[in-house]
Each structure stands twice: as structure tokens, then as C-alpha cells.
Amino acid sequence: QVQLVESGGGLVQAGGSLRLSCAASGSISRPNTMGWYRQAPGKQRELVAVINSGGSTNYADSVKGRFTISRDSAKNTVYLQMNSLKPEDTAVYFCNYQALLSNSWGQGTQVTVSA
Numbered sequence: 001q002v003q004l005v006e007s008g009g010g011l012v013q014a015g016g017s018l019r020l021s022c023a024a025s026g027s028i029s030r031p032n033t034m035g036w037y038r039q040a041p042g043k044q045r046e047l048v049a050v051i052n053s054g055g056s057t058n059y060a061d062s063v064k065g066r067f068t069i070s071r072d073s074a075k076n077t078v079y080l081q082m083n084s085l086k087p088e089d090t091a092v093y094f095c096n097y098q099a100l101l102s103n104s105w106g107q108g109t110q111v112t113v114s115a
Contacts, residue, residue, distance in 0.1 A: 002026040002104040009109030020080040022095030032099035034078040038091035085113045
């Protein structure tokens, strides 16, 4: 199994920035894909951004140009730099790890953007 520990959430004003981190440990295999999803109250969980072992990325249209995902493979850590935050970005952000026969989720970190 893979364990994920997230950090970096918090409260920020609109237009501000936050950086989320997610460290993976345990039975990590490659290739894999790590990324971030979010869930706002009353809404379904949605993809924010993912990055695979080769460095290819995929972003939700709503965050393109504002968020940047990156990873440090040596540290098994993925980052999400969030700039120009909007109130609609408010949600619980979950880290995700996927590999062959493996799919793990972090516990989530709250991001709140005030108007």
C-alpha cells in the first residue's frame, strides 16, 4: 500500500497563492501518476491536475494558467502551486497516487479562498 501525507492548505484572500505538497511512502511502483483532486460542498470530486512519471501533465480547464503541478521523484513528492486563487477554488483538496493495481488517496487538506 501507498500512504499519502498532504500539507499546505489554508485560508487565503482572492488573488493570493498557496502551495500544496503530498509525500508518498510505502510500496511505490513505477510508472505511476500522482495528482490532485478537489471536492467542494455539495459537489462531486473533480480532477485538478495530474502528473505522470515521465512528467506529462493534465489540468482541469478551470485552473489552466493559474495552477502548476510538479513532482520530485527522488522524494516521491508532488506539489501544486496555486496562484490567482478564486473563491470558487474553495474545496478540500485530495492527493492521489495511481499505479498498476494501486489507487491511494490522502485524507485531504482544506483550501478556503475568501472574496
